[in-house]
Amino acid sequence: MIVVHAIAILQQEIAAWKQNGKTIGLVPTMGALHRGHISLVEKCRTETDCCIVSIFVNPTQFNDQMDYASYPKKFKDDSVMLKEACCDILFAPSEQEMYPAPDTRTFDFGMLDKVMEGRFRPGHFNGVAQIVSKLFQAASPDKAFFGEKDFQQLAIIRALVQQQNCPVEIVGCPIVRESEGLALSSRNARLTIKQRQIATKISQTLTKSYALVSSKTVGETIAFVTEEINAEPSLRVEYFDIVNGNTLQPVTDWNEADYIVGCTAVFCGEVRLIDNITYRKQKTLKNATPPCS
C-alpha cells in the first residue's frame, strides 16, 4: 500500500494502473475505520483491480463545529487496517489540497435532501456532494463504494452522479453490525461501554417493527418505534421516518411503494447515531430483509 497526499501524485499512480488496462475502485471515508469500512474495501477488491481508500474529514459537510472538532481521528490505526485489508492506495489529502479555494458550488437535489438528515443537518448533503465530486474528479474511479447505513447519502450520491454525468458506478454495500445489532459507525468510538449496550435498542426496535408490517399501519409503526426507543432514558429519537426507498418521501400506506425503508437518527447521550431497515423491496413483502436476527 502506498500513502499519497497530493492529487497530482494520485493521478500519476492511477494513470499507471489505467495504462495497464486496470479498473479503479474508490472507497471514500472520513477515517476512524471499522469493519464496516473494511467490508467496503473487500467489495472494492473483488470488483476492481486497484483499490483506493480516501481518508478526509470533510469540513464542509459538518453543520455543527463541535461535531467536526470531536470527529474521531485515528490515522495510524486506519493505515494498519487498510494495509492488512490489501488496499493499494491510501489517499489522505490536506484541507488545502481539497479546498485550495472555498467551494461555493450549490447542488440541487430537489426533495431528496429536504427530509431526514437534510432537514436536521442543513447544508450537510451539499458538503457531501462537494467533496465526493472532488474525489471523483481526483481519482476518476470506475466504481465507488458506499455503505447503506447512510441510506440518504447513497441516494444523494446516485443523484449527483446522474446530474453530473459522472462515468462512475455507485455500489451500495450492506450495513455491518455488532453481534447484538448496533450498526457499526465511526461515532460508536465516542460511546461508553454502557452506552454501546443501550444503543443496541435502536436496531433491536427496528427489527421488532419489521414484524408489525402485516398488522399495523405506517403511522402505528412510527409511533411504536419512536415510543419504544424513547422509553430508554439515555436515548432520544430525532426522527424516525418511513419513506419510499427511491424518492425518500414519507409514505402513509405500506402499499404506496414497492420499496419502503424506515430511517432513524437517535441521540445516545451526545452521540448522534443513524440506522435504517428495509421493510419492503421490489414486488412483494417476501423480498424484504430484516437488518439482523
Ligand code: PAF
Ligand atoms: O460517509 C462518509 O464517511 C462521508 O460522508 C464521505 C462519503 C466520505 C464524504 O465525506
